[in-house]
Amino acid sequence: MTGLDQLRDALSDADPDPERACDAVMAALLSPRRTDDVCLLIARTAALDERRVASWELPSDPEVVARMRAAVARTLADWNLEEAAFTTELVVSELLGNAIRHAVGPVRLRLMRNRALICEVADGSTTAPHLRRAAITDEGGRGLFLVAQMVQRWGTRYTKNGKIIWTEQDLPAAERAPR
Known part of the structure; x- marks a missing residue:
């Protein structure tokens, strides 16, 4: 499974709250012993009437x-x-x-x-x-x-x-x- 597949899976049932969704994705994808910095941005959008x-x-x-x-x-x-x-x-x-x-x-x-x-x-x-x-x-x-x-x-x-x-x-x- 590729990293993008893992990300897709982690986001498929993510919490609607952006902060909790970030936490869930980071927990699912990152090993506890990572050696590099990681940044994840999740934003909520809304269609304009x-x-x-x-x-x-x-x-x-x-x-x-x-x-x-x-x-x-x-x-x-x-x-x-x-x-x-x-x-x-x-x-x-x-x-x-x-x-x-x-x-x-x-x-x-x-x-x-x-x-x-x-x-x-x-x-x-x-x-x-x-x-x-x-x-x-x-x-x-x-x-x-x-x-x-x-x-x-x-x-x-x-x-x-x-x-x-x-x-x-x-x-x-x-x-x-x-x-």
């Missing part, structure tokens, strides 16, 4: 940006998050504009309302944007810098088909999804 996700597949057409700002504003109103509309519309404009201007393939916009408001823009390019400070004479290059100033976090996640640029905005405690 579909009413807290909005997603759009978009053509690479600059005219779509204005329509998506309006769609995002409607979605935020449905979620009682009107106060996040200004920032989210700016984020959507910048990230979609960059994806349409610089990337390839289909573009996808997704909003997720959980403990924070997540905005993701996916495209078919693996070139990540970089934050820069535009010179006073530059006509462009300030958008991502502005986005970074208005959200709590942002980043890039690579996929097998390209990348996702994401931003995270804090929500008022009353509007956060329960854990």
Whole structure:
């Protein structure tokens, strides 16, 4: 039996509590006289309610940006998050504009309302944007810098088909999804 088979067996009837599951797996797989360090990470995940996700597949057409700002504003109103509309519309404009201007393939916009408001823009390019400070004479290059100033976090996640640029905005405690 391989190590992966042993792990699969140990997890097949594991306790739902992550800490107890870790203890059981470690006891089943490790000899008492081990000679190396071992690390095991078990995490509990939960699917996000579909009413807290909005997603759009978009053509690479600059005219779509204005329509998506309006769609995002409607979605935020449905979620009682009107106060996040200004920032989210700016984020959507910048990230979609960059994806349409610089990337390839289909573009996808997704909003997720959980403990924070997540905005993701996916495209078919693996070139990540970089934050820069535009010179006073530059006509462009300030958008991502502005986005970074208005959200709590942002980043890039690579996929097998390209990348996702994401931003995270804090929500008022009353509007956060329960854990």
